[in-house]
Amino acid sequence: MQSATETFVAHRNLLFTVAYEMLGSAADAEDVLQETWLRWVDVDLGSVRDRRAYLVRIATRQALTRLRTLRRRKEAYVGPWLPEPLLTVPDVAEDVELADSVSMAMLLVLETLAPVERAVFVLRDVFALEYGEIADAVEKSPAAVRQIAHRARAHVAARRPRKTVSPAQSRDAVAAFRRALETGDLQRLLDMIAPDVVLLTDGGGVVRAAVEPVVGAAAVAGVLGRIGAAMSLGTAPVNGHTALLVRRDGVLDTVIAVRVDDGLITGLYAVRNPEKLSRVERETAVRR
Structure with missing residues (x-):
């Protein structure tokens, strides 16, 4: 034994x-x-x-x-x-292949x-x-x-991100995204997201969320523009990449993972279902 x-x-x-x-x-x-x-x-x-x-x-x-x-x-x-979403230890991002394999974008491809x-x-x-x-x-x-x-x-x-994003690129993209939301700078937000960007919001019927994908820069920016004023924003390593953490009154409300292709944000994955957020409050070890 x-x-x-x-x-x-x-x-x-x-x-x-x-x-x-x-x-x-x-x-x-x-x-x-x-x-x-x-x-x-x-x-x-x-x-x-x-x-x-x-x-x-x-x-x-x-x-x-x-x-x-x-x-x-x-x-x-x-x-x-x-x-x-999983709160992963920072060194996971340095293992590019492992970080790619557990990223939100890749897991959705595997689906x-x-x-x-x-x-x-x-x-x-x-x-x-x-x-x-x-x-x-x-x-x-x-x-x-x-x-x-x-x-x-x-x-x-045929479906995965076209290029692997380095940890530095991931951090920079999410930091700029966060600043645009916090300042309410709609033009900066539009400059960062691709014309055909897709926002998926997972509420699971438990909390309010779009039940269909939100597609297109203008539509996505309109949804995101309402976040900054009502919430506090932070970042953390989630699934091997830097993600945005959205809190309301100190309580984790949403985790937003970001997909970057050719310098533009092409995918946003917002998990709101509270049943899925417990793993973002404590680190989970992933290994190859």
Whole structure:
């Protein structure tokens, strides 16, 4: 039991990150960890050649099962569904590939993949598992996994941000965005956002939020222009990138993640559902 516990603890952050990238929900990822642990303690460790790979296989299978259930919940969700934001440690931003993989923009791209495609992409392109290890996790042949990986990679490449944004660029973009909101400088705001910018607001039917995407610079600026006067604004590392934290009377009200392409803000992801905001008050460790 001690050996099993030590191994699980050593890989816990990795397993959480795998589950979170597959599900976009920290609460569900924690449930996957619990289910993985319950199965892991029943394993004959003497028969396990690679404990890390074995644990990832258990977690992946549990996440795939939960992902199918989660998809049904999302279909009944009120308004846009956004991933649950995480307050990440600052050094995550320095690992560009990890920060990109847990960003709001990438998690939304992963939402467009089929469950097995998502699992294969995450395990291969983010965590660099061998095709044989992935095949065991998703119960496919290595040849089939190669085909799935190729298809998923092409799908993601067509939809992901065109260029990786450095930590400095992310901080600068959000700082300028914050200043424009605080000063009510509509022209500065318009200069920062792309003509076809999209704002998604996730209230989950619990708090007020747009139930359809807000599209276009003028429409988005009109919505955002009402924030600065009524709220206090701050920043924090969220999902590997600097994000805007909006507080009302000292209480966290909204987390706004930003997507930047070619120097302009092309996507804004505003999570308002209070059930999704608990992970922004305490740091969550994500690891590859």
